[in-house]
Amino acid sequence: xxxxxxxxRVNGDNQEFWEGCRNHELKFQQCASCGHIRFPASLVxxxxxxxxxxxxxxxxxxxxxxxxxYHVAFHQGFLEDLPYVVAVVELQEGPRLLxxxxxxxxxxxxxxxPVTVAWENVTPDISLPMxxxxx
Amino acid sequence: MDREKTHAIVGVGYTPQGRxxxxxxxxxxxxxxxxxxxxxxxxxDHIDGLICYRHFPAxxxxxxxxxxxxxxxxGIEPNYLSQDAN
Amino acid sequence: MLDAGLCRYVLIxxxxxxxxxxxxxxxxxxxxxxxxxxxxxxxxxxxxxxxxRAMHEFNTGPQTWKHIAVAQRAWANLxxxxxxxxxxxxxxxxxxxxxxxxxxxxxDNCLVNDGGRAVIITTLERARDLRHRPAVILGLxxxxxxxxxxxxxxxxxxxxxxxxxxxxxxxxxxxxxxxxACQIYDCFTYTVELTLQDxxxxxxxxxxxxxxxxxxxxxxxxxxxxxxxxxxxAYYMGLTPLxxxxxQIMGRCKDRQLGPATQTKEPSIILVSDNGGILQAHSCCVLxxx
Numbered sequence: 001x002x003x004x005x006x007x008x009r010v011n012g013d014n015q016e017f018w019e020g021c022r023n024h025e026l027k028f029q030q031c032a033s034c035g036h037i038r039f040p041a042s043l044v045x046x047x048x049x050x051x052x053x054x055x056x057x058x059x060x061x062x063x064x065x066x067x068x069x070y071h072v073a074f075h076q077g078f079l080e081d082l083p084y085v086v087a088v089v090e091l092q093e094g095p096r097l098l099x100x101x102x103x104x105x106x107x108x109x110x111x112x113x114p115v116t117v118a119w120e121n122v123t124p125d126i127s128l129p130m131x132x133x134x135x
Numbered sequence: 136m137d138r139e140k141t142h143a144i145v146g147v148g149y150t151p152q153g154r155x156x157x158x159x160x161x162x163x164x165x166x167x168x169x170x171x172x173x174x175x176x177x178x179x180d181h182i183d184g185l186i187c188y189r190h191f192p193a194x195x196x197x198x199x200x201x202x203x204x205x206x207x208x209x210g211i212e213p214n215y216l217s218q219d220a221n
Numbered sequence: 222m223l224d225a226g227l228c229r230y231v232l233i234x235x236x237x238x239x240x241x242x243x244x245x246x247x248x249x250x251x252x253x254x255x256x257x258x259x260x261x262x263x264x265x266x267x268x269x270x271x272x273x274r275a276m277h278e279f280n281t282g283p284q285t286w287k288h289i290a291v292a293q294r295a296w297a298n299l300x301x302x303x304x305x306x307x308x309x310x311x312x313x314x315x316x317x318x319x320x321x322x323x324x325x326x327x328x329d330n331c332l333v334n335d336g337g338r339a340v341i342i343t344t345l346e347r348a349r350d351l352r353h354r355p356a357v358i359l360g361l362x363x364x365x366x367x368x369x370x371x372x373x374x375x376x377x378x379x380x381x382x383x384x385x386x387x388x389x390x391x392x393x394x395x396x397x398x399x400x401x402a403c404q405i406y407d408c409f410t411y412t413v414e415l416t417l418q419d420x421x422x423x424x425x426x427x428x429x430x431x432x433x434x435x436x437x438x439x440x441x442x443x444x445x446x447x448x449x450x451x452x453x454x455a456y457y458m459g460l461t462p463l464x465x466x467x468x469q470i471m472g473r474c475k476d477r478q479l480g481p482a483t484q485t486k487e488p489s490i491i492l493v494s495d496n497g498g499i500l501q502a503h504s505c506c507v508l509x510x511x
Binding site: 141171219 | 222223227228229230231232233234235236237238240241242244247248251302304334335336337338339340341342343344345347348351352353355356357358359455457458459460463464467468508511
Binding site for chain 3: 066111128
């Protein structure tokens with residue numbers, strides 16, 4: 001069956017991130033001046049406005065900063081997933097990602113729970129970084 | 136603060152609310168504005184500033200709801216007009 | 222612009238056929254952006270993320286929020302114009318209602334309605350010649366942390382509310398102790414808790430006991446959202462709290478009028494709030510009688 005959920009809109013700012021995801025790499029911009037690792041990708045560092053950066057690849061591990069359990073589907077594509085968990089995961093390197101927690105029931109999720117990336121290949125071009133409990 | 140430079144709210148406009156089918160968003164703006172003007176007891180031509188809260192996307196059978204459209208329908212020509220973000 | 226003489230009378234307006242049209246749904250989808258990829262939509266999800274983090278950091282949750290939902294419903298039952306007039310709600314009703322996005326239940330969410338609201342502002346000098354007692358803008362403050370909810374480190378406070386309130390109170394030359402009532406932007410129950418917390422009425426985690434004495438309901442010592450608010454009257458963005466504060470100052474609220482009618486303090490000073498985005502923007506206004 002064709003993938004029936006929304007897909008990311010790839011643009012000039014986030015292209016490198018989504019290309020990294022296709023290769024199962026979480027790539028972030030690290031400011032060449034102050035070292036801040038930023039997300040979402042941007043023309044300038046929000047800490048110091050420097051535009052030079054190097055790309056770094058995250059280890060893919062982190063912890064749940066916060067989460068919410070959807071009991072209502074606002075989009076048809078998520079109807080069969082109910083109840084599902086949307087979370088903000090804070091990676092070891094610092095950036096926070098909006099994501100889903102998979103591989104456990106909603107009741108098992110908690111703030112500060114250690115997680116690791118679980119790639120979901122949804123189309124030939126797009127892989128989504130979801131997260132599962134780190135065992 | 137300088138009390139002489141203080142401002143005050145002088146009129147409030149209400150409309151029917153809840154489930155009110157068959158009405159456009161524009162019509163609710165206009166009814167609320169008209170009631171506020173009447174509540175304040177001033178002629179509409181005194182209104183020379185208009186701020187509309189940010190509108191949501193209009194449904195397909197309705198025009199984009201800009202402050203210009205509200206001003207046009209109220210028959211006013213504000214010196215200041217804007218849309219406030221929320 | 223009024224100060225500069227650019228305008229004499231400014232009209233502020235909001236109108237939306239949110240209940241009867243598809244535009245709210247369109248907005249939910251537009252608002253989501255790429256968050257929709259992970260099934261994250263609208264404001265309920267965003268505030269649920271913030272509320273969940275708060276539950277992790279300090280004592281809050283349904284046992285705190287039930288007081289807000291139930292008190293505002295009690296106010297709505299004194300307001301014949303409120304959508305939830307005639308629909309009383311008990312703690313049990315609240316706690317047995319369905320989750321939308323956990324930890325937020327349906328009665329934690331503001332209403333979706335058709336309707337409009339508008340107010341008119343002018344100089345105090347002109348206001349004195351008009352028919353109603355002027356609702357005087359004594360102080361204003363705004364602060365915009367701006368960071369989106371997924372990147373914010375201040376989901377549990379302090380949000381923009383703290384600075385906005387400090388600015389507004391200082392401009393008005395009053396303190397929190399002078400405040401007789403509050404009209405708080407209440408897109409969600411948690412927003413009311415967090416705003417009052419950031420305004421300094423209680424510390425993080427102390428909300429449950431602060432609210433539990435019937436503090437914000439009819440007869441309470443700090444009435445909040447006396448029209449029923451966005452949870453139980455109707456949703457007009459910042460104009461729900463602002464218009465209600467105005468009507469209370471003017472003394473036009475009948476059964477729900479602050480003062481002897483509701484065994485509450487006469488409203489000389491009311492704090493009014495408005496939020497934008499998801500805890501990204503905050504405005505605070507001190508409205509009063511002079």
